[in-house]
Amino acid sequence: MRILLIEDDTVLGAAVRDQITADGHTADWATRLDSAGEAVRSASFDLILLDLMLPDGRGVGFLKALRARGDVSPVIILTALDQISDRIDGLNAGADDYLVKPFDLAELSARIGAVARRYSGNPNPILTHGPLDIDLAARSIHRDGKPIQLTAREWALFEALLARPGQLLSKAQLEEKLYAFDAEVGSNTIEVHVSRLRKKLGSAIIETERGMGYRLGKP
Numbered sequence: 001m002r003i004l005l006i007e008d009d010t011v012l013g014a015a016v017r018d019q020i021t022a023d024g025h026t027a028d029w030a031t032r033l034d035s036a037g038e039a040v041r042s043a044s045f046d047l048i049l050l051d052l053m054l055p056d057g058r059g060v061g062f063l064k065a066l067r068a069r070g071d072v073s074p075v076i077i078l079t080a081l082d083q084i085s086d087r088i089d090g091l092n093a094g095a096d097d098y099l100v101k102p103f104d105l106a107e108l109s110a111r112i113g114a115v116a117r118r119y120s121g122n123p124n125p126i127l128t129h130g131p132l133d134i135d136l137a138a139r140s141i142h143r144d145g146k147p148i149q150l151t152a153r154e155w156a157l158f159e160a161l162l163a164r165p166g167q168l169l170s171k172a173q174l175e176e177k178l179y180a181f182d183a184e185v186g187s188n189t190i191e192v193h194v195s196r197l198r199k200k201l202g203s204a205i206i207e208t209e210r211g212m213g214y215r216l217g218k219p
Contacts, residue, residue, distance in 0.1 A: 001046035001116060001159070002026040002177050006036045006062075007078065008054055012101070016049065016078070019105040020112065024139060024152040024159075028180045033057045040066065043176060045073050047112060052079040052090065060093045067094040074115045078103070113137050120163050129162070130219040132201060141201070148200050153178060157193045161206065161216040170213040190214075 003020055007013040008031045017027045028043070030036035033054050039045075048066075052059035063075055076097040077090045087098050096115050099108060113136060117125060125137035133142040139155060141148045150158065160177045161169065171190050178190075186192075194206050194214060204217045 001112075001156070002028070002043070002180075003112070004036065004039055004045045004048045004073075005029045006033070006049065006054065006059065007031065007051045009051075015105065016108065019109060020049075021152075023109050023112070024155045025112075026156065026178055026180050031055070033059070033062050036062065039181070040071065040073075043181070046177070047074045047076065047116060049108075049112075050075055050077050050095070052077060052081055052086070060089055063090070063093045063095060074119050076108075076111060076115060078108075110137070127162070128219075129216070130202070130205075132205075134162070143201060150197075150200065154193055154197055154200070157190070158197055158201070158205075161214065165216050168209055168213045168215045174214065 003025050005013060005016055005020070005027055007016065007029070010031070013029055013031065017029050020027050028039055028045075030039055031054075033056050040048075050059045050063060054062075059077065059079070063077075066073070066075070074096045075094065076099060077095045078099050078101060079086070079090075080101045082100045090098050096118075097111050099111060113125065117136060125135060127134040127136065131144050133145075134140075136159070141150065141158075156178050157174060160174060174190050178193075194208075198206060202217075207215050207217045209215070
C-alpha cells in the first residue's frame, strides 16, 4: 500500500516510516498539515497515519476536511492524547482506528493490515487464488504447499493487483502504489517486477493488456 504519514516528531516519524517500509509499503512523510494537504491533492493513498497535534493545526480539522470533500482513505490516528473525549472526537471525525503513543510498532503493523482488509471488503487475511495460498497478515505465499519468497516490491505489486481482482491497473497507477514522491523509477521497473512475479508464482498470475496495464489473472 501507499501510506501517508503525518507526524512532526522526527524520531517517531522515522521509526514508523522504517516500520511500514520494512512491511513492504510505500511511505510518504509530511511533518505539517499544509504539506499533507498538498500530498493528498497530488496522489491517492491507501491509508493515512495522522497525528493530532501538528505545528500548523489540529489533525481532527484536517480529517474533517478530508471527509467533507469525499476522501474515503482509511485513517489511523496516532497521538499522545489519551482521553476518552479525544478518542470520541477522532472517531466521530472519520478515523478508522486510534492508537495512543507510545505504541508498539508491531501492533501498528497489525492495525494497518486489519484496517486495509476491512476496506478491501474481506477482513479474512487468508486467501486462495488458484494454486496460491496467501496469508496477508503474515505476508506469506505458498504455491502447491511450497513457500515462495517475494521481495518487498514484488509483494507490494502483487498485493495491489490482488486487492482489485479483475481490474486493469495502468503502469502509472502501479508506480504510484509502489513508490514515494521522491523516488526515482526506471522506465521498465514495473515490467521487471511483473516478469519476476510470473517466474515465481506462475506465468498466468498476471495478465497484460498491451499499452493499457495489468490485472490479476483468473484463478
